[in-house]
Amino acid sequence: MFQVRIGETILSPDVISAIATFVGVYIFTGLIGALILSFSGTDVFTSISASFLCLGNIGIGFAGVGPTDNFGFFPAFYKWVCSFLMLVGRLELFTVYVLFSKTFWKR
Helix, strand or coil: CCCCEECCEECCHHHHHHHHHHHHHHHHHHHHHHHHHHCCCCCHHHHHHHHHHHHHCCCCCCHHHCCCCCCCCCCHHHHHHHHHHHHHHHHCHHHHHHHHCHHHHHC
């Protein structure tokens, strides 16, 4: 394995694994969102841009959701998908995903 240092501190493998898991889930969520948005008939670049724009709550995107355009061309269902991505990104991924797990509701 390899070591990751921040200053003089060496990160443990558990911390590195947690960070890699978070980044992987973030990218996976963004790509699934882009796949769903692409079913609306938009081009792939607009779908990816809109998905990660909503997930990251970052403001202006590229292509069809760029500085001179907006989300008005999306049908209502896809606006709900974008709203869900905004919620997931704002509350952090695992906070929302734990609501869909069985163990959370069995307590």
